[in-house]
Amino acid sequence: MSGTFPIPTGSLLALGAILFCIGLYGALTKRNLIIVLVSIELMLNAANINLVTFSRLGVAPNISGQVFALFTITVAAAEIAVGLALLLAIFRVRRTTEVQDLDVHKH
């Protein structure tokens, strides 16, 4: 079933790139720690879009990309779980979820 795949690789990658940058912007500017974490997830998703795209449209299409994406999703889940737990702990101590308030360490 070798035909042409209808969606151009570049478009998919561009979608990933834009998503990556939006995530980055969010990570840099959002004030709530949760949303910052979420923005970072966007960046990971961008990478996943790349991986799946390449899995289908790369130089040697194969399943590895999808597997990699699966691992990424799992890893992201673990990471965000820890992140959220950390957030709760911080909230308990500092009564805040704002990133700006994390300022115990300076200089």
Add this chain to the structure above:
Amino acid sequence: MPTTDMLHQPYASTMGPLIIVTVTAFVVMILEFLFRRGDRRWLAGISLVGVALALAAALWNFHHDPAIALNTVVVDAYGSVFSVLILISALLVLLFTLDYSGGTKVASEHTYLILFAVVGALAMATAVDLVTLYVGLELLSVASYVLVALRRHSARSLEGGAKYLLMGAVGSAVLLYGMSFVYGISGTTNLIELGSNGFTMYNNYPAITVLAFLLMLAGMGFKLSLVPFHMWTPDAYDGAPAPISAFLATLSKAASFGMLLRMLLFAFNAAATQLFWWAGVLAAVTMVVGNLIALPQRNMKRLLAFSSVAQAGYILVPFALIQTSHFNDWPGLFDSVSFYLYAYTFMTVGAFAIVYVVSRARRSIDSDALIGLYQRSPWLAAALTVFVLGLAGMPLTGGFIGKFYIFTDTIHLHRAWLGVLLFVTSVASFYYYLGWVRKIFQREPVGDIQPIRASGTMNVLVGLCVLGTVVLGVVPAVLLHPLQGSGWLY
């Protein structure tokens, strides 16, 4: 994609340490759950035994021909060198925690978390697959985030953890994004396959190759705290429990360097001469900024953090040399990296340990707490002097030989400016390292002097570190000789 015979793989000779540490981790975890009450320091004992066994296994691997298991885990001499290093630092850190958890109450789960992190680290050192490397890295990282934040009621600890986590996550996103491109232009995640079609990759997609390389370098830069990705370092080190700071500075860094070397070189070997210039840029910036920023620092842990930033810059120097070297020359570069890492590990763990002892005894983390240390405890004073002199690169310590080795590399490979920069910034670092020494030997008015006593474990730890630092400085052949045989076949 070849199917794999799961049964007939050289597990023992490749994954031995990995498996031993994993098993130990589980055992400790389960025992931890089972015996919730009372002093659980003996768990650390078990983990020490486990790590020691793993270390034995890793050393034993040296005598094996390189082997690969499951297309993923390879143990060549190079992998062994890093595994041994990781396990040695794990051993030291565990010793450290033994004392630390005796002195300060922290969540007792750190023991198996450290072990899990070690598993991740070992995977980073031995895997030849991007996915495995990534997962290993994340295993190490996630465990580290938790470990940093382990003093759950201390805002410093939690915030350090949060900052590490946020930046670590961004870093791994960047790394992953880079990896995705590598996969895209090569079609494989396996480093060995990547190595074999590197030329095509670079010739067809030069821009993407460079992009992927830089993204991966930057992503690893977060873990290695290279400038400008280093800014979490002081905060995390400052907030983390002392042994965890040592852990981050040594074990985590060693594993990341191992991964960086293997990953970048396999993936980009063909384009090495075009790409690794950027590592030189990062190394230079890191050395300069790391040392400058440490100059006015008074908080001892933060200073050690910046010191570790600067040291990472030194270790990165050989990477830059890949640009001008032949493939045949690479093993020599790895040797210099690993030698320096060994020396660095001993010196850094030792320094953290003594800083911990002193700051606890004097209830201050300010470097003024060191004043009069020589009167309070000549042994600790002498040991700390050895460590910082080693970090500063004084002869008869491993630090000197390591720097000299890296320097000869830079001259060999026509990047003398990097070598000179290395030593020039080292000279700048004299200022803060020897500033400590000055305080150590500064005399305090008599009457104010209460001796500082370290626990037995701590003395053993410090003793081991002194031994390591000095042995590497006096008889470097101990390590250089095995290194000479190392190289990689996969």
Add this chain to the structure above:
Amino acid sequence: MQFFLNAPMIGFYIISLCILGCAVMLLSFQRVIYMALAIGGVFIGCAAIYILLGADFVGAAQLLIYAGAITILIMFAIMLTNHEAADPPHKWTPRNILSAVGAVLLGAVLLLVIRSTTWPPAVDADVNGGNSNPVAVGLALFQNYTVPFELVSLLLIVGMVGAVILARERKEDEDE
């Protein structure tokens, strides 16, 4: 690159629009809870892309883990902390401008790199090796990715234990 209209293409555009729209919403909402909802949109959109690309299993996993578990987890976290939390209205503070400039420039560079590269012809290849996608993924997992698979299980344990350690209240170490 030829520009042509067909069903998958139109689908791609719609999905992309959804993803990016949700992402922008995420950035522009003020109430944290809305942001969390917007992220759900992004995750679902991504899942759609995966399915569009024939990665059914990944898409499903994305839906389950991200859109399901993680979004819910985030909701919980928001509820457990300050669920009234809200960002102040978006202002072009220097920090925001700088961040925007950084992100836009990085995006521009990435897009230029992507655009300047001639990608391999978009062959409609079969990556599943004749099997269904989940089977193919499973085979790959257990043939080539056994080690990471095991490692990721450790990772999950660490994540779980870590989350528990950090999040739970515990009496014994309060007297620190």
Add this chain to the structure above:
Amino acid sequence: MVEYAWLVPLLPLVAYVFLLVLGRRAPEGIVAGVSVVLTFIAFLVSALVFRSVGQNPDLTGPYVFHWLTVGSKSLTVGFEVTHLNALMLVVVSLVSTLVLLFSKGYMHGDDRFPVFYQYLNLFVFSMLALVISPNLLQLYIFWEMVGLCSYLLVGFWYFKPEAALAAKKSFIVTRIGDVGLFVGIILLFLASGSFDYSTIFTAAAAGKLSLGWISGSGLVTLAAILIFVGAVGKSAQFPLHVWLPDAMEGPTPVSALIHAATMVAAGVYLVARCYPLFQLSPAALSTVAWIGGITALLAALIALTQRDIKRVIAYSTISQLGYMMMALGVGAYAYGVFHLMTHAFFKALLFLAAGSVIHAVDTQDLFEMGGLYRKMKLTAWTFLAGALALAGIVPFAGFWSKDDILAAALESGHTVLYAFGLIAAFCTAFYIFRVYFLTFTGEPRDPERYEHAHEGSWVMTLPLVVLAVLATIGGFFNTPWSGYGLERYLFADSPQGSIGVTTPENVGLMALSVVVGLLGIGLAALMYGRRRRIEPEKLARGASFLYQLSYRKFYLDEIYYFVVVATGKAIAAVVDFVDRYIIDGIVRLVGWVVGLVGTGLRYTQTGQVQAYTAVAAFGVLILVAWAMWSIGGVL
């Protein structure tokens, strides 16, 4: 006997070492006795050497030993006796013996009596060693050693600030000249490959002295002038004469020995010793002549008005040294040396006599003395002998030598220099008799001092008598009646016969100079004699400017202070300022900037994790953009 000439310097050295071992508590008698006896033996030896040199001129070859190898060149040390230095040996050892004897009385009771004798012996050794050096390097070594002894002895009374200052000044000013000598001998060494006189002179005569950057004749002139610069410093010639009057802060025997008879004559000796070189360069010779003439006149003019007895004699010394230089410069080699010898006698005499006076009245101010003739007849008579010799009155020693010089100057066509010499001769007669009259005649101006005045013991008077005799008859060594013995003797050094010019008798000139001398004495008598006809004060007021010019020594000290010392201090201050505030300032600035950058970087650690991430993101951006730009085709 010549081969034993090394004994001459060795004996004082033995004395020195002996005294050094004895230490500072040694009894005066032993100290002085040993010194005098050993130096006297040295004198006897040198007399024998002198005699045997005169009898057998071939025995004078250098005796040398290897000292140091420089590259392929071997430097040697040793000794060499020529007619010239045999004469010098005699003069030096004789005067030394007498001064050592005199000092026994003069320094009696001083805390550091043995130290004084140590220094003196060291000086005598150095001076004698200087004289018999066979090469320029060795000469330079002892040249500096005598300078050192001079420094030590001038500063002997170290607790007097003036003495400390004078010692320093004498060393530094002579050192300025020494540098010239230093460079000169280095150039000669480089050009000829040796420091030996004979090698250098042979090469110079053969026109074989050469260096890449200068012509052969230019080199000879340059080297000669540089050597002369050394002589200018040591012999206190204008413009480096300023140290000598100040050096009078030392004990008077020192002035007699070092600053009159021997060390200051070393410059003249040096020029004489290097005469073959000077002869090759008319420019160098005329430099010598003019400097000598100017010095003779200038110092004589200054001496007219000085109030300090020793300073008058010191300026007199400068003036007489100027005569010697002038003699050498106009080519009258033998007369220069002749004057050196006679001057040694009469000037040592004058100083010792003055010392005797000072010893008696404990002041050096002429206007606090007076009428001492009654108390110190012997001193007065011997002083008179010396004064007449200095004034150039027939038949005293100075007459013969000075007259020869003046005649040679005129003969060689240096009319101006002759005029200078004549004027200086007039002044000489005037000032020395001014001293005589003020000191010995008239009424005591300070009765208290006058009361205590008395003649010294025999150790002090014996040298005066001996020297007075020499000052009286010393001139006969080189008169028609002795067949010009000294000339012939000296010329034996040269295979060509005479060195430089000699002049025939010229009775007219002789008479003229005697008349001039008498006029000077007469004027002095009119002004300061028993019956004053001219009031010196009125004169001084009348010619206030000229008087001040002379009394203030032509303001040379002040000029030097502002031109040289103040400039030097200013440079030093500037250098110190530059060092502290600019160079070290830059260093500190660098350190400060580094620290500031570090602190600045430290404050980038704001604790805001998003700022951290932003920095990292920009890091990524810059890396990627830079790379993309550099590989081209993308951006």
Add this chain to the structure above:
Amino acid sequence: MGIVFWIVLAPVIAAALLAVVPGIKPNAQRTLGLLGSAVSLVLALIAWGRFQYGTSGFQEISRVHWFTLPAVWQQSDLSIGLSFGLDGLSLPLVLLAAFISLLAGLAAPAREGRTRLFHLWLALATAGVLGVFTAMDLFTFLLALELSLFSAFFLILQFGEAGSRKAAFKFLLYRGLASVLFLAALVGLAYGAAGGFGTTQPDTQGVIQGAGTLTFDISALMDTLHKASEAYFIPHVRSVLFLVLLLGVLIEEAFVPFHTWLPTTHEHSDPATNMLIGGVLTKTGAYALLRFGVGFLPGEVRHWGVLIAVLGVINILYGAFAAWAQKDWRRLIAFGSISHMGLVLLGVAALNPAGLQGAMFMMVSSGLLTALLFFLTGAIQARTRTTLIPALGGLSKPMPMLSGFLLVAALGSLGLPLTSGFISEIQAFIGGFGTYPGISFVGVIGIILSAVYLLYAMERTTFGPAKQVYTGLADATPREYVPTVVLTALVLIIGVYPGVIGNLFGLSVQALLRIGG
């Protein structure tokens, strides 16, 4: 393990014993420290006795293999070892170093509770400089240099007076930088000699090929670089390496304008440390210039001769003028030694036997005289509690012997004949005038200036009316006579018979020059 090895090792052993032997009394600690230097000295004297005057190369060679650096380059491993040897250049300096360190140890007063540390650092610093002077390969040289650097740093830091902290760090950073420059230049030269900077073009991948075997052995490098430095270096690379080396020398040796660490250091250190630093440590740079500058790259020395000579003269004059303006004896001595070492530059620039021999003499002479001056001013300071010249005066009265020796030292410093200073000066100037007459003409002004500043200081120190506060102060004690008399005697012996050491380096100097062509 030859004798030279033990010369270097003896102080190290002493230091190690000092570090580990517990519970010994301060006097025993001092004796132990002294014993180290004494053994070195005795061995050095034995080596002197056995010295073969007829040969110019290294003698008494001791080599110890240490480890092998697996080479990155051309698959040839780099054997790193310690190798020590003596030749005519190093033996006099070894003797000097051993002597002065022994005397410095003797001069050091017993310190409350810190005798052990003092002698430990002193011994290590001694071992360092001895290693520098005897090193027969570059690694040994650099290693020893670092050792001396750190040990001296501690000596300054821990035993100095107020302000010693800044001084110590200044010392450390300056000389640390110098070490780095040495490292860069020397290792670069070694690689160059092995063909590392070969004229071979880079291959297609931008990798530069080389040829030859890498060695750090100094005599081998001298041979190679002499024979074929053109073949191995692109000229500007060689020039750059030389200039880096020169810059290192300038900093290490405290040459203007990189000198400010020296006065600061001396001003704040104790007399014994000052003796060691002023006497020995400040000779390492000049030694490196001779050994590596002239030995490896005579062509470059010739090429940059005018620069070096001008720098030399600037140092002579600048040091002298600055010394003139100083109020503190210690700073004065420091600037004086800068002025002296300027002459070394002039002698080296001359590149003829007289110049080099003068430079060698000057190093020894300046070492002895600086040490003597520091010892004496230290002894005076111990009594008067000051080294400020305006505060002193008339010291001849209460302490005639110390004043007398101070005068001898000053006279030696100003180059009076029959002291070692003169021998050095005249040979250096003979050399200088032989090659750069014009520059040397300016330089001789320094001779006058040295008299000016030293006698100026003497006039205000020992001359003049005795001050009331200083009456009744004791003169030199028997213990103080030892260093004083020994150093003075050496100064005079060398002055009277310079051949005593001149014979040692005559041939080596010629060997350096013959290689220079």
